[in-house]
Amino acid sequence: MSKLTKILIVLLAVFSIVLSAIVVVYVANSDNYRQKSGALQTQYNAAVEKEKEAKRELEDRKKKYQQQEDALNNKMTSLQAEYTQIETKLKEAEREKAVLLQKVDSWTSITKDFYTTNDKQGQLLENTLEELNKAKAEKIKTTKELNETTNTLIEKMAIIETLESEKRRLIEAKAELQIQVDKYLQPIGRTVEAPVPVTPERTRVLPVMPRTKDIGLKGLVKQVDLKNSLARISLGSADGVKDGMKFHVTRGDEFICDISIIDVDAEESVGLLELVQQPPRANDSVSTNF
Amino acid sequence: MSPNGQVHGGKVVPADNVYTALLALAFFVVLAAAIFVAYKCQLQYGTIFEIPVAN
Numbered sequence: 001m002s003k004l005t006k007i008l009i010v011l012l013a014v015f016s017i018v019l020s021a022i023v024v025v026y027v028a029n030s031d032n033y034r035q036k037s038g039a040l041q042t043q044y045n046a047a048v049e050k051e052k053e054a055k056r057e058l059e060d061r062k063k064k065y066q067q068q069e070d071a072l073n074n075k076m077t078s079l080q081a082e083y084t085q086i087e088t089k090l091k092e093a094e095r096e097k098a099v100l101l102q103k104v105d106s107w108t109s110i111t112k113d114f115y116t117t118n119d120k121q122g123q124l125l126e127n128t129l130e131e132l133n134k135a136k137a138e139k140i141k142t143t144k145e146l147n148e149t150t151n152t153l154i155e156k157m158a159i160i161e162t163l164e165s166e167k168r169r170l171i172e173a174k175a176e177l178q179i180q181v182d183k184y185l186q187p188i189g190r191t192v193e194a195p196v197p198v199t200p201e202r203t204r205v206l207p208v209m210p211r212t213k214d215i216g217l218k219g220l221v222k223q224v225d226l227k228n229s230l231a232r233i234s235l236g237s238a239d240g241v242k243d244g245m246k247f248h249v250t251r252g253d254e255f256i257c258d259i260s261i262i263d264v265d266a267e268e269s270v271g272l273l274e275l276v277q278q279p280p281r282a283n284d285s286v287s288t289n290f
Numbered sequence: 291m292s293p294n295g296q297v298h299g300g301k302v303v304p305a306d307n308v309y310t311a312l313l314a315l316a317f318f319v320v321l322a323a324a325i326f327v328a329y330k331c332q333l334q335y336g337t338i339f340e341i342p343v344a345n
Binding site for chain 1: 309312313315316317319320322323326327330334335336342
């Protein structure tokens, strides 16, 4: 055996062993691609199934979304209609509110005017009542004066009637005397001259000075306020009492004080105490003349 | 070390069998590697000589 053959045998053996070792190590360390492929296939199938499931779910969700969208669109449409209706109602309510506010303003002004008018009417009523009281007092006073005047007139008429009958009687007597005088004087050719009356005939009306008389009001002291020097008496405008009139207060024959009237009512009056000799009391006599 | 042997002193000396043993060792090593590779192919791919097809 040649040396070359020996060398080749040794090299062949060494390389065979080394290559075998390399192959064994490589194969031992190589991955199991079949298993990996199976796993990947399984994962792929699972992913495909998941994709189908996801697509189905997507479709379902799309359907649900579409249904919800339709429902929401319907609801939105109804809400839009309702909103329009409510907006219309709101505008109408605002318009009614404006009208009502205007009415309230007008009623407020009317009420204010009414209150003002009522106050004026109340004031006018008070004034009218006051005037009515005064008119009543004046009427009572006038009625009294009328009665007195009527009585005086009746007396004067009676006197005039008496005087006229006297005058007629005198005229008749004068005519009788004229006849008798003419019977005696005519035979001697004489007649009687027109008599000259002793009482001069009035040709014009002479002014007569007015006669005065006592007022003659008498009453009683009703209440006395010595602190303010005031007294209330039982005579009022119905009796003819007027502001500024002065009354004398007496108790029996004693002079107590004077009362100067400052406020007159229909049935009573109030006045200031003057010339106070003694403190006046209720039921003291008051009179305008002693 | 010749396989034909040598003649020393009229006596035939058998050839050295080291190279034969070396070849035998290399053969068994290669055979074992082939068996191991075939086993692994069978184990992993289910076939030895065919190309595996994906499922």
